[in-house]
Amino acid sequence: MPLSPGEAERAPLSRGKSFALLALIILLVEVIPLAYNFVTPALPEIAKHFGTANVGWVITIVTLVLAASTPLVGKLGDIYGKKRMMLVSAAVFGAGSLLGALAPNFELFLVGRGLQGAGMAILVLAYGLIRDILPPSIIPVAVGFVATGMGASTILGPIIGGYLIDHFGYTGVFWAQLLHVAVVGIAVAIFVPETTLRTRSKLDVLGAAILGLGAFVLLFGIGKATAWGYTAPQTLLCVGGGLAILAGWLLYERTPKEPLIDLQMLKQGPVAKTLAASGFVQFVLVSHSMLIPMFVMTDPDLGLGYGFGVTALAVAVYTVPTGVVSMIAGPVGGYFTRRIGPAPVLVFGGASLALGSFLLATLHDSTVQMMFGQLVIGLGLGSASATLPNLIMRTVPAQTQGIAGGMLNLSGSLGSAIGSQVMIAIVAIPGVVLVGRAAQYSEKGFVYAFFTLAVAGLLAAVMGLLLTRNKIERPVDATAPKSEMVA
Template identity: 95%
Template sequence: MHNMPLSPGEAERAPLSRGKSFALLALIILLVEVIPLAYNFVTPALPEIAKHFGTANVGWVITIVTLVLAASTPLVGKLGDIYGKKRMMLVSAAVFGAGSVLAALAPTFELFLVGRGLQGAGMAILVLAYGLIRDILPPSIIPVAVGFVATGMGASTILGPIIGGYLIDHFGYTGVFWAQLTHVAVVGIAVAIFVPETTLRTRSKLDVLGAVILGLGAFVLLFGIGKAATWGYTAPQTLLCVGGGLAVLAGWLVYERTPKEPLIDLQMLRHGPVAKTLAASGFVQFVLVSHSMLIPMFVMTDPDLGLGYGFGVTALAVAVYTVPTGIVSMIAGPVGGYFTRRIGPAPVLVFGGAALSLGSVLLATLHDSTAQMMFGQLVIGLGLGSATATLPNLIMRTVPAQTQGIAGGMLNLSGSLGSAIGSQMMIAIVAIPGVVLVGRAAQYSEKGFVYAFFALAVSGLLAAVMGLLLTRNKIERQADVAVPKSEMVA
């Protein structure tokens, strides 16, 4: 069988039938599904994890994943360019599996978080999957294939809470981690056997120091935010951690001017539409991850505790509140894409951010019944689908084609940082009115959740403001954004 040479800069690939192409795509998608399931399986388990380990710092269960993912994704993407994307996908899958085992067996919360951190490092699979699809599948089906990857991840937001809830109710929180191990092991073996490796290799330099500085600065900052409720919001150690973290991050920005291939292109950040789009991504992901944490904690709380909220539902029943949000989001995504083509991406971002803000206000003010909660949830789903669908279109239209890989990586990085900050800030915010210990579990007051939902409303509003500012720009591919000498995949 002869290979089919393509245009310069692309991999040579063997001709594939349409059926085999979609079979390979299905395997890649199944492996990528470890990413959303690492969130959707675990968020309903947060109350049980907090109770098991006797900790109020349960926000770190989500924070550590997004933090490690943000720092490791650009490095893993480059390693895929150097050594092969399939090879690095399998390495990432093995790291994810090791993290799943450690999280399931960890005797202490600290070791549990190490396991979650390993899962975060393994979740860099996504950036490799997009590259592998581009390299091995026929060019004619690549746009459809990329769409299937996004759809598959959307479907898991519906199935994840249902399957995860069942596992938690019947096997405890460890059940979701054994399920993740089984998933990544079975699919990983199938990918190793059937999916071909890309023939494309590029020389690239790894900005390991940049990733370490970024991770350290973000960790110290978020550690200070997470401990603020315990130490005091104006305590010296809180101010030291927050100030120190910000100082390290400032130093990281200075350092990023020196490597030939940095984690981010600071020159690109000086281009207004790019900076606004990245900021909007951070605000949207802040809402997405924080919202997915707050809802299970809220609805699973026993109303008999007298805290003024909660429905006392099981982990499986949490799906009643989250699945409709996922369905609306999946519908709003393609609809948002349609309107992006008709009226441009910036107005769609304005609508999505406004819907996120309105839905969060509704959750803050109307949460005494399931019907009231569902109304806010549906509005949130409308905002998430619209906003997340338009952000990639915005970044693609604001940079030249040659730098879209770099810009896409920066979009992922800003979103990951927004997720990490959001998950940690939510725990700090809900604890502001005080924490009540019931047994070994920390319980929060209704006022704390109200504050948290209003914080999500502010973040959604800021995303809408970024959209309004972008409507003043001519959102097209700009020629004035510098193109680096070597392309970085992130």
């Protein structure tokens, strides 16, 4: 029986060569977690260097561009080749890293971060390339290695990034990212084969543009609310205008044959609840990664009532335990997902996020107290992250799991973008103190922020509770009678 193009391409690969190619793909995908883990410890220095209180945009712009570009890049990979688009994405990421290192002002620096966000859409291409070129027998293991590699970066990233920041300044992490993506990108170009599989697909460029514009206008208004006033006309105009554009985007998404999101799928209760939970979990994840360095690196001698005055490298003491616990909790959460179902695991994960955030809001006077709260958060992140993909796979039929997975990534990216901007607005509510060119926040502002994250964790747990009522046991079969479909 003749082999399909994909099978013919995979057949000659030995097991050893397959894992060597997988290692190169994983190393290239590592640009994604490092773009966060390298940069978050540098946020205080970036704010001081550029004299800005809008440091939240350093994270927001990345997640915003990533959310809008991922569906487009995935389809471009199907049309022109996944390896080719991976290399294009790597080049875009490298250009963003170079601009981040050389930018003379904050505006150009954010352009560089936006380019990095566009390049980070590489993950959706990596999964597709693995599926197309590796032997089918090792694909499940290969996908697991990709996730494990990204988890390992949450441990090593803050350590390496902290060292670079302490010795070379914030620009050191951007030069390191440029070197990494250049070296690995060249290796991928030389050794990794291209898939011969191609599909015809239509790009919803207008939909992505409307989504990006609406989210940007909304988040810009939220970010400026403290300076302008929460009821100022310009604040209300930006927030209202952003919401109106997003509402228009939802209406527009009814028209393309291949939209960014499937509105019919959103009408399925379990899908909408899972996407909401993903947004809340990513809201907590990105917000914590921003707040912790800002909190612990603050000099206690400033008399603000908080801070330990640690170096960028020492921030790893507070963040690495979270990554370790998260990596352990992920497989354990997967085990319990198989035993008791994904919804109860999501409840546990969301409740752990809420408890950890509550502990940080109320107990943050010592390193031990901070680390305890961070450990509980790591438990929640690992559990919730492990169960969300399983929830999606159990709530949609097999033929639409790719679309649902893209929607899950989109909701997570939007949650991250909203979280990074909302947190800066909340910590600034009690007031901002300028120390030199750097903005410093009050202890009360951080307490407000951590309590907000506790609420977000609780909302994720509530989504899990609502999903337990759906009794999700198997994927919905689109051909099944309505009486058999999950509500």
